Amino acid sequence: MRLIESASSYDDIYGRFRWFVPEYYNIATDVCDRHAAGADGTALIADGPGGVQRFSFGQIQRLANRMAHVFLAAGAQRGDRVMILLGQDPLAAVAHVACWKAGLVSLPTSVLFGVDAVAYRLTDSGAIIALTDLENLPKLADARTQAGLPRTIFLVDGAVPGATSIEAAMARASEHFVTVTTRADEPAFLNYTSGTTGWPKGALHAHRTMLGHMPGAEFGFDFFPQPGDCMWSPADWSWLAGLMDVLMPAWFHGVPVVASRQKKFDPEEAFALMGRHGVRTALLTPTALKLMRQVPNGVARSGTKLRCVLSGGESVGAELLDWASRELRTQVNEAYGQTECNLVLGNCASVMPVKPGSLGRAVPGHVAAIVDDDGTPLPAGAVGNIALRRPDPVMLLEYWRKPDATRDKFAGDWLITGDLGHMDEDGYVWFQGRADDVITSSGYRIGPAEIEDAMTRHPAVVIAAAIGVPDPVRTETIKAFVVLKADTRASPGLADEIRAFVGERLARHECPRDIEFVDELPMTTNGKVIRRALREREAARRT
Numbered sequence: 001m002r003l004i005e006s007a008s009s010y011d012d013i014y015g016r017f018r019w020f021v022p023e024y025y026n027i028a029t030d031v032c033d034r035h036a037a038g039a040d041g042t043a044l045i046a047d048g049p050g051g052v053q054r055f056s057f058g059q060i061q062r063l064a065n066r067m068a069h070v071f072l073a074a075g076a077q078r079g080d081r082v083m084i085l086l087g088q089d090p091l092a093a094v095a096h097v098a099c100w101k102a103g104l105v106s107l108p109t110s111v112l113f114g115v116d117a118v119a120y121r122l123t124d125s126g127a128i129i130a131l132t133d134l135e136n137l138p139k140l141a142d143a144r145t146q147a148g149l150p151r152t153i154f155l156v157d158g159a160v161p162g163a164t165s166i167e168a169a170m171a172r173a174s175e176h177f178v179t180v181t182t183r184a185d186e187p188a189f190l191n192y193t194s195g196t197t198g199w200p201k202g203a204l205h206a207h208r209t210m211l212g213h214m215p216g217a218e219f220g221f222d223f224f225p226q227p228g229d230c231m232w233s234p235a236d237w238s239w240l241a242g243l244m245d246v247l248m249p250a251w252f253h254g255v256p257v258v259a260s261r262q263k264k265f266d267p268e269e270a271f272a273l274m275g276r277h278g279v280r281t282a283l284l285t286p287t288a289l290k291l292m293r294q295v296p297n298g299v300a301r302s303g304t305k306l307r308c309v310l311s312g313g314e315s316v317g318a319e320l321l322d323w324a325s326r327e328l329r330t331q332v333n334e335a336y337g338q339t340e341c342n343l344v345l346g347n348c349a350s351v352m353p354v355k356p357g358s359l360g361r362a363v364p365g366h367v368a369a370i371v372d373d374d375g376t377p378l379p380a381g382a383v384g385n386i387a388l389r390r391p392d393p394v395m396l397l398e399y400w401r402k403p404d405a406t407r408d409k410f411a412g413d414w415l416i417t418g419d420l421g422h423m424d425e426d427g428y429v430w431f432q433g434r435a436d437d438v439i440t441s442s443g444y445r446i447g448p449a450e451i452e453d454a455m456t457r458h459p460a461v462v463i464a465a466a467i468g469v470p471d472p473v474r475t476e477t478i479k480a481f482v483v484l485k486a487d488t489r490a491s492p493g494l495a496d497e498i499r500a501f502v503g504e505r506l507a508r509h510e511c512p513r514d515i516e517f518v519d520e521l522p523m524t525t526n527g528k529v530i531r532r533a534l535r536e537r538e539a540a541r542r543t
Helices: 010-016 027-031 057-073 090-101 115-125 137-147 166-171 209-220 240-252 267-277 286-293 298-302 317-328 403-408 448-456 492-505 531-542
Strands: 042-048 051-056 081-085 105-109 129-132 152-155 187-192 202-206 257-260 281-283 308-311 331-338 341-346 368-371 384-389 414-423 429-434 439-441 444-446 461-471 475-484 514-517
Touching: 027 090, 027 209, 027 240, 042 057, 042 090, 042 267, 051 057, 057 090, 057 166, 081 090, 081 115, 090 105, 090 129, 090 187, 090 240, 090 257, 105 115, 115 137, 115 202, 115 448, 115 492, 129 137, 137 152, 152 166, 209 240, 209 308, 209 331, 209 341, 240 257, 240 281, 240 341, 257 267, 267 286, 267 298, 286 308, 286 317, 298 317, 317 331, 331 414, 341 384, 368 414, 439 461, 439 475, 448 461, 448 475, 448 492, 461 531, 475 492, 492 514
Parallel strands: 042 257, 081 105, 081 129, 105 187, 129 152, 281 308, 308 331, 475 514
Antiparallel strands: 042 051, 187 202, 331 341, 368 384, 384 414, 414 429, 439 444, 461 475
């Protein structure tokens, strides 16, 4: 049963919506346990190099039960964090369910991260267990040397000294486990933000956030679910979009999800995968759609039959909307959210006019406004902070161990997103710019602090600054401005060396595409780099 009711207009849907968040709630019950009995339909279709594996909800439940026993036997106690350093691996999905069943907090972590990024998350979160694979074990081992954590490492594809086979451990565990009773406000998972100022902050989310996400998923996927729906996205489950916009909303409604382990987005393979498995609903960033647009006759050759596409992370635009309608033969509904408060604005073309370039209207159940820095709502047309009103079940509980940052995220009862925009007379929100320095590239929101920190670790670098510069395909690419030590000479070879140095420590998508060596950086009187001045300088060069 959907949380939002079908109706002929947005106003009817929004006006009728009411939240029901019980005192006690556990995500695992809704996304797994209640589907494991009876018909026991398909939960996961894993399409990989070794062929296709299908998992029923019953199988997912039994695997999760065994894994929950393993985590507890390894010494995990209620509230402890478990790092999941995997891509779209079936056992990554199982691990989240296992954590929630046992009252543990899952910590999704991207395999794109390098040693420093993983070590930071281990140290900050205090994760005592990590689940990964042989490919990512070396960086986890190096990160463990820095962080002193985790105490226990499990591998999904083998065993080596210092790391145990999770499958071998699960084979010895019982397949029966009673999901613990958790309060709706009890922590369930910890997602790290983009780190716009300083290092990333951990957004701690409660079990209730599952309910908070559902109106946005149901609305954005055009009254999801519909008969025959099957879900897929290239977005890894280590990102909130992959985990809570795709995988778990689908499982909430007992809808199968396709998993694929692509190291790089391949538009040809995207069409083939969706056609092969009858994918009907997909989350695809505008960058992915732009790349798919270059594939000739992609729909006809693959047999893709999409019902609806959800998109976000950057503007979709009228041109892409027209192409999707004409070539994909479906609607693209743009949505908006952030790690702290996700899927809160959006479109549903079947019940509301789409205004290309806008973020849509408040999703049923959420209250949005444009407010000033004190939290006072502004009139239509005025530019201010895009904000959401609390209480709201999708909002973070807190920034992990950062009470001051949690307090500063709010102005009165308004959560300040950090993005600037205006609202028109019809209630549509239009993005104007960032109040911070986040770089949006290929659907990723990238904070400059980690990039700059990695660059300054290079022995030739004194200081560095990273900004986003416009790109027709990726929305933005990363450009870095670097001040070198006095005895160092700038050269293309040195730029390549620094780029590789960053790539070893952070994610591939965080590597600067362009590096410019400069004598100095614009700074405030207290020594803070003025990235805005760098963006303005770069824009002037391009005009």
